[in-house]
Amino acid sequence: MNTITPDNLASIEFSLKWSKNGIKHEDRYFAQRVNFWRDILPPAVAEKIIGASTGDRITHSFRPAQLIPAATAKAIHPVAHTRIEGRLGDGTTLRPRYGRFYPRGILQGVSGVFRGNIEPFRCTAVAKRGIDADFNHPLADRDLVLEAFITDVREKFEEHGGTLYDWAEQVTTGPGMQARCNGEPTDFFSPEAFDRGDPADDRLFYRQPRFVQHIDAHAIDTTRGLYGRLIPEGSRVLDLMSSWTSHLPEDLETRSVDGLGLNAEELSANPRLSRRVVQDLNRDTHLPFDDGAFDAAVCTVSVEYLTRPFDVFDEMARVLAPGGIFVVTFSNRWFPPKAIRVWTEIHPFERMGLVREYFSRNGHFNRLETFSSQGWPRPDDDKYAGQMLVSDPVFAVWGRRV
Secondary structure, eight states, X not given: OOXXXXXXXXXXXXXXXXXXXXXXXXXXXXXXXXXTTTSBOOHHHHHHHTTOBTTOEEEEEEOTTTSSOOOOGGGEEEEEGGGBOOBOTTSOBOOOOTTOEEEGGGBOSOTTOOTTOOOEEEEEEEOSXXXXXXXXXXXXXXXXXXXXXXXXXXXXXXXXXXXXXBHHHHHTSSTTTTSOBTTBOOXXXXXXXXXXXXXXXXXHHTSSOOOSOSSOHHHHHHHHHHHHHHSOTTEEEEEETOOSSXXXXXXXXXXXXXXXXXXXXXXXXXXXXXXXXXXXXXXXXXXXXXXXXXXXXXXESOGGGOSSHHHHHHHHHHHEEEXXXXXXXXXXXXXXXXSBHHHHHSOHHHHHHHHHHHHHTTSOEEEEEEEEEEOOBOOTTSTXXXXXXXXXXXXXXXXXXX
């Protein structure tokens, strides 16, 4: 068994755990080649990792300003509307909305900002005069727990130099963007938020079955592992917006699994389902189930297609028993014509914030949590293996029926 020395390479799954506004968050990042001779790690973490072996887990807690620079008032910039130069995908002028993130490059006349800068800022105030652009990291005021799980240790043959990675920066890029600003709801909902490129009847788009996987094998395994951890044995499960394959673990014993989807052939091909319902939720949000009919529900890589999500989440609360869990998972792949507009315009980590607003709007759910996993190598047998180096990320939000 190899132990880590400064001359080793290692594969490490980092896990960043934090909470805000009563919601727990866990963001995982897989680092495939950590070079202890060249790369940068937080000193307290590096000290614990040296001497560790495959299978070891190192944990370190950070107070605010220890892992991420402290927030400062100087990093909040008032910007007049006339100095915001950005456009949306359809060519219309970008108008920043409260709580949202945008690339700094749209701001003109702000010291240190250049056109094309994609580093995000948060819009923390909107007024007639303009906006407040907050350049502070969204986790600057958080207590953080960083775990490092050693998955592999190997020797270096020789050192040729190369790219230096600051792994704390890698791990903390994105996390925090899913949380509300000052506890206030994020304003995702412009009048066009639920518009789509193809507004035609969904039944036409989905009339032909699509027997394809929408995420790669590793992302599927991550999703199944999450469902297996969250869904109790013996549950009555609703698979919302279901398809031809089940993302429930094969060894998860359930009392029943009802599938609701848009294509009868796909549902018929799913052997895990005990009952099948064909229904377009964008035409009819009423779920044909009794109150409290399910102990758990999942929605896998499909929430981005809902044009009436608040009505659907209200119905989900009705058909779940008190304490029942609803888990929503998604990635960065979808059918572009059918995804809602706001989904395509926001950062991947903001999408967890959007789904959180679906859960929170009417107070039917509590004990909300979010989860993300990214950075794993793409499976060699995946059809995009030659085009994409990393596996599809997995994002999840879940809550329990009040």
